[in-house]
Amino acid sequence: MDVQQIAEQVHQKTQVETTVRDVEKVMSGLARTSHFWEIVCASQKPFNVVAEIVEAMRSRGLVNIGEQGDIILTPEGEKFLSDNRIFAKKDYTCPTCEGRGIWREALSELAQKFDEVTVDRPEAILDYDQGYVTTRTVVSRIALIAERGDLEGKKLLVLGDDDLLSIAAGLSGLPEEVVVLEIDDRLVEYINKKARELGLPVKAEKYDFRDKLPEQYVGRFDTFNTDPPETLEALDVCMTRGLTGLRGEGCAGYFGLTRTESSLKKWNLFQQMLVNKFNVAITDIIHEFNHYVNWDYLLGSIRDDYAFVQVKPRLNWYRSSMYRIEVLSGFEKRENKPMPCELYIDEEALIYKPDNK
Template sequence: MEAYAAELTKRTGIPITSADLKKVLGALACAKEFWHITHLSGRPFNVVAESLKFFAERGWVKVENQHLELTPAGRKLVDEQGIKPPIESGCKACNRRGISIERWQDLLNRFKEVVAERPLPIIDYDQGFVTEETTVARIALMADRGDIQGKDLLVLGDDDLVSLAAGLSGLPRRVVVLEVDERLVNFIRQVAEKENLPVEAHIFDLVHPLPAELRRQFDTFLTDPPETLEALAIFIGRGLSGLKGAGCAGYFGLTRAESSLTKWRAFQAQLTGQFNVVITDIIHDFNEYVNWDYLLESVRNDLSFVQTWPRYNWYRSAMFRIETVDDNFFRHEEEMKGAPLYEDQEALIFTRRFRKEQ
């Protein structure tokens, strides 16, 4: 398996181990749909796609009607390697979040009403929003940690419309949104005015440093950044520059579909090292994303099993919470220059390079 992993590392440019391949094979032992296999394996989209292609080339996997299945040779390999499928045991009542939104049902119902006419995700910004339940669960999590009641909240990018849910909850003192998409900014402004919410939204590209008037003004920030290391650093750096001091918190999501554990390790080292914050929570699969309309247009079409519409919301991210423990944390906006990179070998957007000419 080590030799196979080395060959796939060369193909993808992503560090791949034999353990990664076993995770994919384990998921394949209990799932037939590509998106389900990707979710269960916890490996980046391109690692899973290339691994399955590799397995098919060797006769371990067959593809029928866009579904995948182990061949007799593949089942023999799985048995010989002692690979076992995952056993999904997450709590169904809270959708595996560890946070109940039962007491937040009124907020959820109202939030669904006000966002019914929300702008849809567009490919220009690689957008995709979470379910309404996820947005309300974020409010519940921040409230559980004491990070939103009577606090000032900074939202960096808001296609999930967390700002409106926060405003409707009546908990924060002030909510400020910085968002590059003018459609979303206008929608947030209209709803905030109609509902008399303490929410303000500004058109802003986070490649630029925070305006001086927004620095050191907030208790909590929330963002959902692109997942290159450069973009993660810039978005989290912008959030930290907005925080007041010790005891402030930041929330953001990080997937396994677009980020390998190698990237996770590098980013966590940056958080605790350069940024000088502590990671207090990592909640697996907390954020559930609605399948965006342009999904199949945005990913590779050279593999038939990829070009099948997911039967469920497969794209999930872990929720990170970080906290400042003293006033000595990263605020150096001048060091965060240049545009973030939205594409690396692990990103879904990277898979467009594999698209066949139409």
């Protein structure tokens, strides 16, 4: 039995390319913690890949599953790791900025205000693949966009806003105008109500991004922000809509991309799309910038065949890297037309349930 064998078996089972190093990273996460969601977070591999690697180890007697779903290395497992020179995952993340490289105490005030204002926010629901980021994340995101010169006095387009970034942006007093296009009626209503009450330059409209961008928003904005679903098709549609909303060169787009629902293979295909199809430069990728608050529907929406997966997360494990892209000269507007597509499910999606035969 070797690591290579496990990698091949997992690749076959998940249909997601899985390398020896991938298996090592999951094992390295496991050497650090017995909590499944912490392993997913530490290993930076698609959720189903992590689940199948743990199961492969369980079936080989390398780990036992405790009563609470804890994943515990057996003596054979310990020996296997040491024989293969696999070591516990290190963590040297800066505790002040949580690894984002952005934070000043002065931002605490905005964070506090945001918490007060959004205390009655709508909860995340499965219908639209929702899950919102922590307050610390949303405020850091505002700070990042402002620091890069893409917020103050600028027009911001927010495509999908369960994070309520528009409200944080409005509260910062920096942008000239914020337009939210959002599919969930609850959020459209909520954001408009808050904007009215607080006198923020923010307005929300119902929009399904498979529809073409409303004409009045084509070429209107300096900056867009989105948190796209992560099928390649959805990424394509989201980028098309965001870029169609921008004025032209020097304008920027911000969005998150996970490792949990997107393998590096998908990252590569997507990056090629950004560079070759959309002709933008990728200026920033900030590792684990976005931390998501655990959402209630998680365990009901994912596979239930492995006991160690059906465990309540004890940390904000779902994270994404922050991308910033910038529009170059010679930017050509793409045709603004409807784009039907599969938004949420591919074999790397959290809610994808593999057929275990």
